[in-house]
Amino acid sequence: MTAVADLMDYAEVVERFDPVLGLEVHVELSTDTKMFCGCPNLFGGEPNTHVCPTCLGLPGALPVVNGKAVESAIRIGLALNCEIAEWCRFARKNYFYPDMPKNFQTSQYDEPIAFNGHLDVVLDDGEVVRVDIERAHMEEDTGKSLHVGGATGRIHGAEHSLLDYNRAGVPLIEIVTKPIVGMGARAPEVARAYVTALRDLLRAMDVSDVRMDQGSLRCDANVSLMPKGGSEFGTRTETKNVNSLRSVERAVRYEMTRQAAILAEGGTITQETRHFQEADGSTSPGRTKETAEDYRYFPEPDLVPIAPSRAWVEQLRATIPELPWERRKRIQAEWNLTDEELRDLVNTGAADLVAATVDAGAEPGEARSWWVQYLTQQANAREVELADLPIAPAQVARVIALVNSGELTNKLAREVVQGVLAGEGEPDEVVEKRGLKVVSDDSALLAAVDEALAAQPDVADKIRGGKVQAAGAIVGAVMKATKGQADAKRVRELILERVGA
Amino acid sequence: MTDLTRLTAAELAAKIHAREVTSVEVTQAHLDRIAEVDDAVHAFLHVDAEGALEAARSVDGDLAEGRQPASPIAGVPLALKDVLTTKGVPTTCGSKTLENWLPPYDSTVTRRLRKAGVVILGKTNMDEFAMGSSTENSAFGPTRNPWDRDRIPGGSGGGSSASLAAFEAPLAIGTDTGGSIRQPASVTGTVGVKPTYGGVSRYGLVAFSSSLDQAGPCARTVTDAALLHEAIAGHDPLDSTSVNVPVPPVVEAARQGATGDLKGVRVGVVTEFAGEGYQPGVQRSFEAAVAQLRELGAEVVEVSCPHFTYALPAYYLIAPSECSSNLARFDAMRYGLRVADDGDHSAEEVMSLTREAGFGAEVKRRIMLGTYALSSGYYDAYYGSAQKVRTLITRDFTAAFEQVDVLVSPTTPTTAFRIGERVDDPLAMYLADLCTIPSNLAGNAAMSVPSGLSEDDGLPVGLQIMAPALADDRLYRVGAAYEVARGPLLDRVPELKGVSA
């Protein structure tokens, strides 16, 4: 086991060094089928059930490119302001690993489908940073290994390994940034904000599930330090296994403090792959790359080149939805929000959801209130991201509409939302199934009011005598009798009418 | 009664379809012949008597019920090179690595043969993974040339061609990466065609060199080859490199050629393929063949293809490079041989030890050559330069086909050499494919048709005919015309009965 690394105090790190970041994000596309075969592209499943000769790499089997994946790759490239190659090829990346059926990965090398783009990223305080994109290319995912026994959970030292090829051949887009420099102390935050922006973008485009917890969005963080004011990049490490947005930030910060401590002692950084440890936020070394890995790339002879016509590219450009940050700019103006209000919305992850709810017909203030208050509580209670709650903006909008039309009270509305979250269907179905309609029939309410007044004649007298606030007890009794399905305001009016107060 | 094994495929089909003889009888006659002589020839690695008879019964059943034959060669038996997958029937590629592998799927060629009602007798011997020119690299022992059992039958598809010359099968399938159909055809006195690259699907053809491999027909006559060509050719959506154009009218071209009229056909003699290294008897046979073509009415001119002399070195960079990647999948993880699986060895060691034990010397030599040629720092000098040569060779062909309709040369510089003669001299072995390789590099169509016996050793010589890509029909017209003029040849193959192994 490695000893706990020395770390430099963060303030000192940024005083003495300039961090350089490079982020590689792998995104699994949510196409129906895999990249090069017709197997279903589904997360999970019984091991080795979504496989065929091609994705198992059986002798003689050949790949055929998934056109939908190429389409998604081009759309992602366009959304990242990239140029789209007029002609590009796949290449084989050769290396041996048991979870790679062919022992080469069909990927792209010097001819990516998209290149030279950028993504504008909004930091917590509203500052916008432009992250340059080097390239976005297509490739296939590997299978999954489960190494049993041994201390590290890795192949070395394991007693045996289990292999599941369901994921082998799932379409991936790898998005690589150019070196991100000049961020100083904010480098970790920039890293998180970049991955967040990318996730929001891909979600808005509906090309991927972007679930970091399930691995459909994975981030490798390359970090190096150079002396303050220097221009020559230092030796970098690549941290893998970073599977939440918060972890991206922590991993970068940890590597900065670890590398700084080594450099300050006159040591050298080992170029290596490191693994992020979720438990304590540290990174630990993987296998050292003694020599630079030689992947012996060469053009994939089993596939023909891809030459997307300009007309097709323009057609796809027209399908890019309003991007999350553009929508945010628009909603800020339309809803008259201060920068701070907008930032709160963004930071809770509610901005896009609120906007979508408004798009579905809700009034902005009400939409905001639902997402920022009640639904945020629900997300926290369930320990999921707000966006991962199983309720759609359109469903929230419907609930709001039911309240506005008087068919639901606020209390009933929350019950309806609970029903939707519990998977009971659309809001109207929940209302139906749970019998949650407001009793808006005055004659039915009057009967309940009369009954309550008769049951508590002393209270009725007090109200008659001018103690209007005493009506609360009668309201309570009526609400109880109607199982909360009455509009309390209307009940109160009816009580006062009845006693002639 | 006629010896059914002496008939051509066309003759057999006519008799079967006229119900003069059953497919079962024809199949049984060939199975008997195999039982009688294959100990002496060793053309087959696996005989599937049961499967063959079942397929034959099915054809007979259809005909008995009055249905039209599924194809012009329905009911005719065939020998399939052991590099094409057959569901549930061993497919070894001549390698220990796949000794016990039962593919779960049929190659497209296999599937089309079954659909055409062709009866698959079994799988034929070959150089391991199609790497070789003598079939001596088979892990299961060499095949012997029926003309002289001390000599090689060519390679890699020695088993397929020898099965034809030994009258064990009237039709066979080969695959041709650098001459593996044509050179065995040449040294066994049979016909072999490498179709245009992309003309026949590679799905289920266990890859040696993906950009060069091409399956094609082997037969005793040009017309039989044409009938088989039509049965297996055509676009396949499972092979991205398969061409989506109509199959050239090869059967019609063979019929036209058989009339013996080549008036208006321009034939180019490749001047680079003569002189030093060419056996005098081969040279004279070739000259006689050219004279014969002239007599048939063809206009003959000399054509220079200056870059053809660089074809061999370029081939021995491209083919090994691709093979080093294609054969990486044989790692003991999912199928095939696995050694050292005793719990004391790591996955990496099992991979390495299995590859050490499973591959023969020539396969290892080519994997190492290819690994080296693709390494960073060497890629441009080797693989990159070879690709440039490939382009130059393609241009030579393009220029030549502006002047002539077909090109001709000897198929191979010598007749069959003795078993063991070149095993320790790979360079001498590689020279056997000198004349055939350019068509693989350029992807055009080429045929070997027997040009009689060499006057110096009495062994068969082949005439190679080359046509532009997608003009495979030209091969058949010229080949059929020449074949008629040349007269019968295979009736001179020694009787093999009673010869022991």
Ligand SMILES: [Zn+2]
């Ligand atoms: Zn598959």
